[in-house]
Amino acid sequence: MRWLRNRGSVPAADPRVIADTWQLVSLLLDYPDEALVGRVPLLRPVVADLPAPHREPLTAYLGTLERIPLGELQADYVDTFDVTRKCSLHLTYFTHGDTRKRGVALVEFRQAYRRAGVEFDIDTELPDHLCVLLEFGAAHDRDTAWTLLNRHRVGIELLRMALAKRESRWLPVVEALRSTLPDLGPDDHEALAALIAAGPPKEEVGLDSAPYALDPRLSEHLNPRPEPFDATAPPTTDTTEFLGTTIPVGVPR
Secondary structure, three states, rough: OOHOOOOOOOOOOOOHHHHHHHHHHHHHHHOOOHHHHHHHHHHHHHHHHHHHHHHHHHHHHHHHHOOOHHHHHHHHHHHHHHHOOHOEEEEEHHOOOOOOHHHEEEEEEEEHHHHHHOOOOOOOOOEEEHHHHHHHHOOOOOHHHHHHHHOHHHHHHHHHHHHHHOOOHHHHHHHHHHOOOOOOOHHHHHHHHHHHHHHHOOOOOOOOHHHOOOHHHHHHHHOOOOOOOOOOOOOOEEEEOOOOEEOOOOOOO
């Protein structure tokens, strides 16, 4: 599939800028909680030090965190990312839907992490979750994350479009990520139009009895939901060190 191509490009921005932007996007795309709101003063100077295309949208979202009541933000987050599949944060869903090929794609993510020395536990989160991939790229292996992000560049664009249609509070955060990636190419635009018209691929045969690809543990995570817009898997509760502070990558919901 052309929209899964691996561009030969390399990040043009300073490695520190890429790492800080990806880490910030990973944190700010996660489920908002009191700890995240309390860290806004810590995050503001890091955001302020970024170039304008990354700084301005992230600054806008930090203002949202300070201005909107936390309960309202949390309800909106669940409605946006857990209930609405068009806003899925799982990148392989856009290009593979709930098909067997998605199982293969998820194993490829795990293998990429393993090659970089990171073992991934799928019992806490699927490896294609955008926050997980950005955390991996910021803290472990920028080049591998860059490759995976660009293979799924069309999926990121579909997410951005879905958030824009909803006038979502999280649109600026995805815009900040988008500003670190190459523009879409002609074949990307063609693939984007095809996915908009047809939606994610659907399996043509029964799925319930089919194990997923190379790892049978993926099956319980990837069986199709009975309703089209059920919640996706909850994020991980792992933590990471960022600016001298232990920050949770995810919060159970």
